Amino acid sequence: MDCQQVKRSLSEKIGALGLNLSEKEHIHICADCRIYYERLMELDKYLKCGTTPIIKETEFATIQKKLDEKIGRYQNRALYFYHLSVRYGISLTAVILLLIVSLIGKSGKDIYQSKPADHYDTLLTLIDEETIDEQYIEAVVNGYVQTYGINSGEMLIGDLTPGELEYLKSEIKAGDIFL
Amino acid sequence: MEQDNYELVAKAQRGDRSSFDDLVRINKDKMFALVYRMTGNRDVALDLLQETFFTAFKELKRFRGDAHFSSWLYRIAFNRAVNHLRRQKLLSFIPISKMGKLEPSYDMPDNPGLGELNSAIEKAVGSLPPKQKMIFTLRFYEQLPFKEISMISGKSESAIKTNYQKAIEKLRKQLQDFR
Numbered sequence: 001m002d003c004q005q006v007k008r009s010l011s012e013k014i015g016a017l018g019l020n021l022s023e024k025e026h027i028h029i030c031a032d033c034r035i036y037y038e039r040l041m042e043l044d045k046y047l048k049c050g051t052t053p054i055i056k057e058t059e060f061a062t063i064q065k066k067l068d069e070k071i072g073r074y075q076n077r078a079l080y081f082y083h084l085s086v087r088y089g090i091s092l093t094a095v096i097l098l099l100i101v102s103l104i105g106k107s108g109k110d111i112y113q114s115k116p117a118d119h120y121d122t123l124l125t126l127i128d129e130e131t132i133d134e135q136y137i138e139a140v141v142n143g144y145v146q147t148y149g150i151n152s153g154e155m156l157i158g159d160l161t162p163g164e165l166e167y168l169k170s171e172i173k174a175g176d177i178f179l
Numbered sequence: 180m181e182q183d184n185y186e187l188v189a190k191a192q193r194g195d196r197s198s199f200d201d202l203v204r205i206n207k208d209k210m211f212a213l214v215y216r217m218t219g220n221r222d223v224a225l226d227l228l229q230e231t232f233f234t235a236f237k238e239l240k241r242f243r244g245d246a247h248f249s250s251w252l253y254r255i256a257f258n259r260a261v262n263h264l265r266r267q268k269l270l271s272f273i274p275i276s277k278m279g280k281l282e283p284s285y286d287m288p289d290n291p292g293l294g295e296l297n298s299a300i301e302k303a304v305g306s307l308p309p310k311q312k313m314i315f316t317l318r319f320y321e322q323l324p325f326k327e328i329s330m331i332s333g334k335s336e337s338a339i340k341t342n343y344q345k346a347i348e349k350l351r352k353q354l355q356d357f358r
Contacts, residue, residue: 008340008344011343011344011347011348012325012340012343012344014319014347039351039355040347040351043347043350043351043354046296046300046354047300047319047350047354049296049297049300051297052212052320053211053212053215053216053221053224054208054211054212055207055208055211055225055228059225060207062225063207063225063228063229063232064200064203066229067203067229067232067233067236070229070233071196071233071236074233074236074237
């Protein structure tokens with residue numbers, strides 16, 4: 001063992017000094033390391049003279065009281081936030097679910113509702129009462145049905161001229177809903 | 180001791196408050212000794228001790244039992260003490276006029292008749308950098324293995340040994356007048 005190694009090893013052991021055989025042999029033959037070891041022994045002795053800081057019973061009682069208060073506050077706060085999260089969590093979940101359902105419903109409806117309802121009302125006013133434009137009527141009827149549903153055709157009856165109504169009855173299958 | 184700790188920790192983790200109080204009682208002296216030696220101030224050490232146990236209470240569910248419970252507590256106490264010392268160091272840069280009225284120091288020794296040597300030891304240990312102070316305290320006074328100190332501090336075992344040797348050298352130089 002070299003001196004550096006022995007000194008390092010001795011330093012590590014201070015506080016629990018106990019030499020192994022090779023260290024003992026080295027110290028026996030090396031004066032420098034022997035002095036170092038003796039100084040460490042002295043330091044060990046001195047350091048152990050120092051009193052161990054001990055917490056007094058009164059101090060501990062104060063700490064425990066403060067700790068109890070702190071823990072109590074923490075638990076109350078945690079409980080409060082738990083109740084709050086339960087209460088608002090349910091409401092929030094309901095709102096989110098409603099939002100999701102309405103979004104899904106809207107996107108489903110969009111497949112049929114390619115044009116706004118007002119569009120067909122506007123178109124109807126433009127119909128020339130004397131002229132029967134078959135394609136136009138078909139588009140209007142289909143649009144109405146898709147927009148308002150299968151029974152919505154009734155709404156259309158009032159807007160059609162007798163000639164158009166007759167045409168619907170005879171030519172368009174969807175006209176059945178008017179009868 | 181650690182076996183007792185484990186059983187109590189398991190109960191405390193299930194919400195048994197009295198088990199947590201027992202854990203506090205069992206570990207208070209060791210933790211107090213560490214924070215007191217690190218800060219050198221009794222009042223500060225008591226506050227840090229309280230904070231350490233409060234943090235332990237909050238984080239108890241996260242303790243997985245990979246290390247000794249006392250090692251886990253040591254780590255919390257050490258972090259608290261280091262944070263305090265950092266804050267104190269930062270405050271030392273603020274001019275006194277900006278700090279307001281200074282509080283009287285309560286940094287009195289436990290025993291008024293404490294010898295000169297004891298004061299010198301406290302002063303010498305107090306002059307070590309925080310990490311060395313912790314390593315020295317845990318190794319010399321608490322007789323913890325280097326491996327455990329390495330787990331507590333999150334540093335390698337060889338770094339701990341080097342720091343311990345440095346701390347011993349500094350103490351040896353500072354206390355050589357007592358030889």
